[in-house]
Amino acid sequence: MNVVVCAKQIPDPAAPQSLEASNNLNRSGKLILDEADTYGVEMALQLVDAAGSGEVTVVSMGSAADVAGLRNALAMGAAKAVIVSDDALRGADALTTAKVLAAAIGRLEPDLVLAATESSDGYTGTLPVQLAELLDLPSITFAKKVTVNGATISVERQTEAGYDEVSAPLPAVVTVTAGVVEPRYASFKGIMAAKSKPVEILSVADLGLSDVVAAGTGQEVTRVVAAEARQSGEKYVDDGDGAQKIVAFLESIKVI
């Protein structure tokens, strides 16, 4: 079974973030593999293992100036990576990104495409399903458990009330939530092997999408303003009276 995992290199979410003058996220610093994508990589490796044959390909879009994040996925065990990198893609919206990834993934004819439910930096949360629609594939989002049986994929999908058992024929697009599997740490051997694994860099023109990308996104940020800050109230060090303070507060706002 051949599995494609959509993965993104993002600015470290723990570091302070800022916008460029264009109102795009400043991505000029060091980029890392989005932690949200490590679950998809791990899941893909486990599914290929269980199937007994096939490989995992990581597909990405973004700056290819530094591909350490993708090498990280290769070190975990993915066989190769493809990244579409092009100045024309700056400020691309989720739909444009989906068109680019669809073109890159279509060439690989995978049995399964995995993605995170959303990226940690942009968190639009629609890309995987846009991708599924463009590839004319079924999609199952918010998977908390995934099993493949022959040409059918079965997923436990998170719902408001609990979970649904959902199945679809392969090929399909599935998004996984954090915590579905425990992503492995890359071994020393894995890290060494990753250095010689192929990372293919494609341009928009390579995919025949120059016109599509030039058409623009259809959305624009007009302004960014500081949000109103909330004021803090009283703070007490608990002297055995903390609970009573809370009770009195709840009474004062008539909750009890």
Add this chain to the structure above:
Amino acid sequence: MTLTSLWVLAEPSNGSLSTASLELLSAARGLASNVAAITWGDASAAAGLAGEYGASTLYSVGDLGGALPGAPVASAIARLVETHGAPDAILIPTSYDGRDVAGRLSAKLNRTVLTNVTGLADNGGLETEHPIFGGTQSAFAHFTGEAPGIVVVRAKSFAAESAAGAPAAIVEAPTGELGASGAARVVASHVEERTGPQLEDAAVVVSGGRGLGSADKYSMIEELATLLKGAAGASRAIVDAGWVPYSRQVGQTGKTVKPTVYLACAISGATQHMVGMKGSKNIVAVNKDPDAPIFQIADLGIVGDVNTVLPALIEALRQRA
């Protein structure tokens, strides 16, 4: 007013419509004179509520035959746009199925999507507001292309207020040919037992974080929620650790809540958590670290150990019950 027509995805929920859908209908009728809703499943049950909250028409996709809603509902909406003309925008709640519909529809219509929206205004066209960087800043955006704009709005961004409208007129909205894209089927549904109100609808939310120390301590959070007739929530740290299901998560990647009071227990107050709860009317925090960021937004802060403060609070509330 520059907006004339808005459509709202009205999601079925327990034989009714989801609260988030009613919030969107309430917002839509304040922005445009012509509001229609789109639903699936039993439309006759939903027409009263959709009308009451401001929709004049209810487009009914009908029974989905066990399919996940994303593909068939998006297909039906795309056909409506073809046959009835495009509204200015289509408003969709941020939910599991809502995001699926939005993604499918975007690709079908070749229109961009604006997501994580918490505010809407008519500013020479539809203007959307998006909290960024953990809600410390707001970005405002608009569509520059052809209608309809597709907007995915977070729950609790608007109040759900009845307009006492007459039932909406039901119009059939069949799906087109789906092919492989519509092949995902729900085989079985599992409902986790739950008592008390839903997290988003509760007047009191008691949330626990990593500082609880272990999964079994979460029972204190649940007991407090029950005693206060509220709902139990969580930080992402303990969702990722597998202590509680994702549906309990409050924050950027979880739910937005705006209860009368939010009780944050052993939660540090990361911006990604606070963006989901700082709209609460009152905030109480219990944390043993006096410098925990959560205290910066708490109306009442108790610097203390949850292992002593929470049992004492449970005991005090029990005695009042």
